[in-house]
Amino acid sequence: MGKHVNITIDGRSILAEEGRNLVEVARENGFFIPTLCYFDHIDPPLGTCRTCTCRINGKPGPACTEKVREGMMVEVNDSELSDIRKALVEMMFAEGNHFCPSCEKSGNCDLQHMGYELGIAISRFPHLFKDRLIDYNAKRMVLEHNRCIKCMRCVVDVVTDDGKRVFSYQNRGNETYVGIDYEQEAKLSRAQAVEAMNLCPTGAIMVRGESMGQPFGERKFDRNSIRPDYYDKQFKAKKRKGKLTKKTIATASLAGCFGCHMSMLDIDTDLLDLVELVSFDKSPITDIKNFSKQCDLGIIEGGCCNEENVETLRAFREKCDILVSVGECAIWGGLPAMRNTMSLGECLEEAFLNCVTNEEGNTVIPYDENLPKLLDKVYSCREIVKIDYFVPGCPPDAQHIWKAVRNLLWDENYSILYSEFKYD
Numbered sequence: 481m482g483k484h485v486n487i488t489i490d491g492r493s494i495l496a497e498e499g500r501n502l503v504e505v506a507r508e509n510g511f512f513i514p515t516l517c518y519f520d521h522i523d524p525p526l527g528t529c530r531t532c533t534c535r536i537n538g539k540p541g542p543a544c545t546e547k548v549r550e551g552m553m554v555e556v557n558d559s560e561l562s563d564i565r566k567a568l569v570e571m572m573f574a575e576g577n578h579f580c581p582s583c584e585k586s587g588n589c590d591l592q593h594m595g596y597e598l599g600i601a602i603s604r605f606p607h608l609f610k611d612r613l614i615d616y617n618a619k620r621m622v623l624e625h626n627r628c629i630k631c632m633r634c635v636v637d638v639v640t641d642d643g644k645r646v647f648s649y650q651n652r653g654n655e656t657y658v659g660i661d662y663e664q665e666a667k668l669s670r671a672q673a674v675e676a677m678n679l680c681p682t683g684a685i686m687v688r689g690e691s692m693g694q695p696f697g698e699r700k701f702d703r704n705s706i707r708p709d710y711y712d713k714q715f716k717a718k719k720r721k722g723k724l725t726k727k728t729i730a731t732a733s734l735a736g737c738f739g740c741h742m743s744m745l746d747i748d749t750d751l752l753d754l755v756e757l758v759s760f761d762k763s764p765i766t767d768i769k770n771f772s773k774q775c776d777l778g779i780i781e782g783g784c785c786n787e788e789n790v791e792t793l794r795a796f797r798e799k800c801d802i803l804v805s806v807g808e809c810a811i812w813g814g815l816p817a818m819r820n821t822m823s824l825g826e827c828l829e830e831a832f833l834n835c836v837t838n839e840e841g842n843t844v845i846p847y848d849e850n851l852p853k854l855l856d857k858v859y860s861c862r863e864i865v866k867i868d869y870f871v872p873g874c875p876p877d878a879q880h881i882w883k884a885v886r887n888l889l890w891d892e893n894y895s896i897l898y899s900e901f902k903y904d
């Protein structure tokens with residue numbers, strides 16, 4: 481056994497073997513340091529993603545490249561450091577195109593998991609919607625550059641039997657991307673290619689014919705939570721004593737699929753509370769088309785893809801005291817925003833003229849002055865009006881929505897369970 485040294489993590493003294501990796505030592509002692517590029521057998525560690533940023537002897541830096549030494553003082557959990565780590569992961573989401581509901585890696589993805597772990601509901605950075613070409617040229621692999629976080633795992637760890645690298649960084653600065661050497665890639669066995677796919681912390685590397693799909697409940701990051709009922713009991717007791725006044729909610733589905741509305745109604749027996757305590761004004765639930773009064777709460781599903789959506793959203797802002805974006809489409813555009821990677825003209829041509837499922841010889845893109853005009857791209861709700869709160873999910877879990885509503889309308893405490901926050 482090697483020499484032991486004394487270190488301090490968040491004020492706690494720890495005895496650790498000298499020279500061991502700080503992330504490992506921290507984890508063994510109950511301190512969670514998020515990592516994305518770190519992989520146990522890649523030595524030396526890469527230190528590329530910086531999501532493990534901690535304060536080491538007073539200076540911020542990546543924990544994964546540090547070996548423990550005598551007297552080391554480490555700070556992991558303070559609000560500034562947590563916010564730095566969160567911002568780094570938010571940047572990764574904003575810089576790539578991460579449409580998780582349509583991604584093969586969903587549920588097995590380290591980046592997605594990190595988003596949940598850090599409680600990311602929304603990226604503070606605007607989404608870039610870059611249109612990077614997907615590389616289908618290799619023999620076994622497909623490289624989806626829009627999901628790559630440039631962690632470098634594949635660059636250093638995927639090699640052929642004769643020691644040649646398969647991946648390399650190309651270009652510089654924000655144009656950097658990971659290229660494949662097709663000749664070397666063709667030498668990999670299928671098993672080696674699948675290993676490379678599993679090494680990638682995101683869904684950037686895929687292998688043809690190797691679905692990453694596993695049943696829900698068996699994926700890498702699936703886990704259940706047990707719902708404590710003490711908040712529910714408090715809420716029901718207050719209702720019985722008549723302490724909760726009836727409130728008015730309005731809802732709208734803009735550029736969304738109605739999934740969030742369906743989820744909202746999936747609260748089982750809590751629907752009885754909802755019916756007693758809430759009256760719905762303008763909403764597809766009641767089919768009431770116009771506001772009849774000022775509402776306590778407005779719930780918006782979907783982003784804005786046409787002029788009518790913008791008009792509706794502005795009316796909701798005016799007529800609702802509190803306005804909430806519910807679901808990914810309302811929060812940042814979601815799946816409809818897949819069209820943001822191309823111009824509106826290209827999108828219409830693809831949909832009506834070039835798509836393989838279109839009628840052969842069709843030369844017409846439908847247009848009628850009575851149809852709402854499409855916007856140049858899909859906008860998130862907060863790009864149009866001020867949004868007060870965000871409930872993430874695709875769709876958000878029914879209980880997550882109901883708890884948020886209870887909190888906003890009656891100031892009820894609640895805790896969001898991991899399985900309620902997690903929605904992939």
Ligand code: SF4
Pocket residue numbers: 577578579580581583584585586587589590591592627682683684
């Ligand atoms: S790579 Fe991960 S974060 Fe990106 S879309 Fe796929 S599941 Fe979501």
Ligand code: SF4
Pocket residue numbers: 627628629630631632633634635647658679680681682684685
């Ligand atoms: S392809 Fe995957 S493993 Fe390679 S750099 Fe990108 S995210 Fe990392």
